[in-house]
Amino acid sequence: MKTCLLAFAAVAALMAGTGAASAQSTPAADYKPPRTAWGVPALDGVWTNASLTALQKIPAASAVTITEDERERLLAKNRYTLARADEAGVSKLDKESSDKLLADKNPARGYNTFWMEPGSDYARVGPDIRTAWVTSPSSGTIPYIPGKRPGFKVTYDGPEGRPVQERCVSYARLGPVLGNGMYNNNFQIVQTPTHLMINAEMIHEVRSIPIFKSQAEAKHGPQALRNFGGDSVAWHEGDTLVVETINVRQDQRPHITGTGKAVERFTRWKDDEILYQFRVEDPAIYSQPWSGEQVLRASKEQVYEYACHEGNYGMYGILAGARQLEADGREHPPEKPIFAGLDADE
Numbered sequence: 001m002k003t004c005l006l007a008f009a010a011v012a013a014l015m016a017g018t019g020a021a022s023a024q025s026t027p028a029a030d031y032k033p034p035r036t037a038w039g040v041p042a043l044d045g046v047w048t049n050a051s052l053t054a055l056q057k058i059p060a061a062s063a064v065t066i067t068e069d070e071r072e073r074l075l076a077k078n079r080y081t082l083a084r085a086d087e088a089g090v091s092k093l094d095k096e097s098s099d100k101l102l103a104d105k106n107p108a109r110g111y112n113t114f115w116m117e118p119g120s121d122y123a124r125v126g127p128d129i130r131t132a133w134v135t136s137p138s139s140g141t142i143p144y145i146p147g148k149r150p151g152f153k154v155t156y157d158g159p160e161g162r163p164v165q166e167r168c169v170s171y172a173r174l175g176p177v178l179g180n181g182m183y184n185n186n187f188q189i190v191q192t193p194t195h196l197m198i199n200a201e202m203i204h205e206v207r208s209i210p211i212f213k214s215q216a217e218a219k220h221g222p223q224a225l226r227n228f229g230g231d232s233v234a235w236h237e238g239d240t241l242v243v244e245t246i247n248v249r250q251d252q253r254p255h256i257t258g259t260g261k262a263v264e265r266f267t268r269w270k271d272d273e274i275l276y277q278f279r280v281e282d283p284a285i286y287s288q289p290w291s292g293e294q295v296l297r298a299s300k301e302q303v304y305e306y307a308c309h310e311g312n313y314g315m316y317g318i319l320a321g322a323r324q325l326e327a328d329g330r331e332h333p334p335e336k337p338i339f340a341g342l343d344a345d346e
Contacts, residue, residue, distance in 0.1 A: 057140030156322035168308035
């Protein structure tokens, strides 16, 4: 009886913490996760969120959770599905074939599908087929206050004016909230009794998170130290590891401003899955808190070195092109704002 009450309490806490959990996305009461030598659920390993599911619901989807019939319809029109179909046969190199291939202006064509690994299906959280990670609001969209969405303009004056992901410095993928995209969707998790390390395959970026005995004992660092990935602290609530993050560098394109807060919950609910839930609060830019969940699946891959600058002439080409325009007396291309929370291929 005591075990049942503890399991019920853990599930109730999980649901209250995110505002998004459903009966389908709560751990089974009889599941016993593998544990570390010091007695907490083991999260170590390489995990992936590779999926056609995006953070927000796409307009083509009717809802966040869809039927099998709608899944088939969306799959047939998905840009990665279409790109794979186009490249399934032998390529023709004549101009007519090339013009036909490029006529749909598919942005995924910047890469051959050999280099893509976004996943081949929409994610399932329990039995639910999800078109978005955001589940609250039920629209599956982030509730920005009109005109308050943070962003910054890029320039062509020097490398410092380019986005941090273009400079191989940081990427929105590591979170909070954890993201996914065209490739590099693996995350390596390493635990010790005092820290959790999350190493993202994308740019090989790392979050090192101290683990405290309780929420009451968790202490954030100095406000003056603003890191990529933010200032995160963690503690256990039952079998769930809770991570609270504040003070994220704003040039990272984060989901929170300097006064916002993100809470992530990691629950080993199956041998080969971690239920990852998140809640974002920031009255400065959102009309309400928003939350959601992902499933991190055990990956058969390992996280290899991420070579970003080697052989990459993109930065040189961008800046050299700008200098040539200036020498010719022509203007730079229009500067478009880079908004918070976007992945590179959104």
